[in-house]
Amino acid sequence: MKLAVRLMMLSLVLALLFGVPWWTLVSAPTGGSGTLFWIGTAIGVAALGFLPLTMFLGHGPAQSDPAVIVGDTLLGVLWVVFSWSVLGVFARGALAVAGVDGALAARLVAAGVLAISVVLVAWGVYEARRVPRVRTVDVAIRGLADGLDGLRVVVVTDTHYAALDRRRWSERVVEVVNAQQPDIACHAGDLADGSVAKRHAQVDPLAEVKAPLGRFYITGNHEYFGDAQGWIDHMASIGWEPLHNQHRVVTRDDDQLVVAGIDDPTGKGLPGHGPDLPAALSGAPDVPVVLLAHQPKQIADSAAAGVALQISGHTHGGQIWPFHYLVRLDQPVVAGLSRHANNTQLYTSRGTGFWGPQLRVFAPSEITVLVLHPER
Template identity: 75%
Template sequence: MRRNSRAYEDGPLKYVVRSALFLAIPAILFALPWWTLVGAPTTGTGPLFWLGTALFLAGFVALPASMFLGHGPAQSDAAAIVGDTLLGVLWVFFSWSVLGTIASLGLAVGGVDDPARSRIVAVGVLAIASVLVVWGVVEARRVPRVRTVEVPIRGLGAAFDGLRLVVVTDTHFAALNRLRWSERVVAVVNAQRPDIACHAGDLADGSVAKRHPQVDPLGKVEAPLGRFYITGNHEYFGDAQGWIDHMASIGWQPLHNQHETLTRGGDRLVIAGIDDPTGVGLPGHGPDLPTALAGADPQAPVVLLAHQPKQITGAAAAGVALQISGHTHGGQIWPFHYLVRLDQPVVAGLSAHGAHTKLYTSRGTGFWGPQLRVFAPSEITVLVLRPEVG
């Protein structure tokens, strides 16, 4: 009886803790910008103080409410757009308020007194953050720039020299309807004349029923040697198997811990894919590189699709020639990439690991959550494979 009572108490206690964190994080993110833009420059008095304080209080209420309505049981797309956008804007203002605080200390050392010092900082933070928010929205919603990178591959046969592998990843089709954007991305991909097309995960946020119209244009991608898709972590927040089945239905080959061997002019190239680590919670899912490579020609170089860069450890140990990943978004909104770097070995670009393994980490083709990209532009990547010399 006492054990049941304890279990009953633990449930509400956990709920209280989670609710407190749900409100504490926005409180911290709102507090510093409020002080930088409202509290300090107004010296806590006057109509600007009360108007600014009311505005920040409204935002503090709106953020958790819209996030709960958008991402909780109701799954309201309108609320998700509001909450996600507000979160991104808040992060920009918080980040620059931190820099403004540092600048304020510099002005104080230089002999600038308050309230002039606080007003100079407030104007600077407001101007810079506002410009970056507008620019960030434009960057996030534009069709990504094409980034072409030559990658030397150990053991690549001459028949595959110059092979063009086009990568899209982290499209995150979600509450904001980006059907037209999806169609334009496909047009850009096809213009690159890919031999192979890859989607490295985080295809969409939400169910197949709600999001498939935005995904379906991918069925028009043209790649004569194959179109390959793997799951990212966000598929496992929803219907991963549903998305695997849907991608197969529009002509993409899911690589669910499996590989395909491509042959050209007597040379071979293995294209393999593994699940995201979050898949372990779903029966039959989770990364399994040995299974993915079972039966592959040990003399053929392996190109591996693995959503998270940190999966490179196993890939290098297995002798994979090239791993292609996404997940990081390049940080998406500066300076978030510093936090990403705590979890991932690479944030973006081509890097070397182990004796002969390369990793290419894409900054992503779309965006997650906040429709902003600040100092982390999206990309459609063309990897041109070359035989490694020496």
């Protein structure tokens, strides 16, 4: 019964994702007949069969990297076309109210949706694959010692090293990170998709990050779709300190700051893993705590524990507009600095890389510099 329900839901989703663009770009502007109608319909039917096939070959037992690249990219393109096709339906309604002939309106909308989709896909690929822009944010921390004023915490997260070989991109990210002169460097999870054996060459440039007060790493949910412990061990082997429900005390000029990290909630299914904030803070001195927690929704526990600042990723800022509206249903924040109960602040990064489709539309990637100051 569960399998039948899942297949039914999958069929419904595919019908919507393909059906709305087919109606907007093929059926309505051609009047449902003619050569262009049949060519467009054939392309749609082929894509409808090709997408599930490539997704299965890429993300199923075969783990085919070429299939991942093709399938994920097709999914991203389809989402862009679907989103603007939905808007096209409303545009046709507006044109009808304005008295524009129905056939002409359908052709105008189809041309507009197609043009916008092509531009956004091209721009989205560029935005996803470029070296992220640096975003600098000043954060006032209650109780932070004066000796730690100006402490620079550089954050990368959601690098998602995967089927596309992004070793050179990784090297350039490291160059940008080092140019920010971080005191502390953090990776807030979702390091890679795949095994250490397949992806370590893309991750290894992170060994060159320079941060005199520490380089810290936590697991995201995607580590638990593969080999979480393997990635924890590998990051330790290249000089990063995994914070596996642990904390470290950072000292500068005899003033202290606690940097803690907890596992992603997905880890609960793996023995010895899963978030344990009390364990992470056990024995910590009474100074402000900066906590790495992959998902923004972990903020509720952080605020209850009196954490000064939680650093998260996970959302990608939505990655491809308007997906951020769906993300917001699951997470309290999609991006940026926010304040929560007990004076706890949360910084949610839009992520440094991308997951799945190599597109970012209206959700640019970032390398974040959090500059800490005492709250006056």
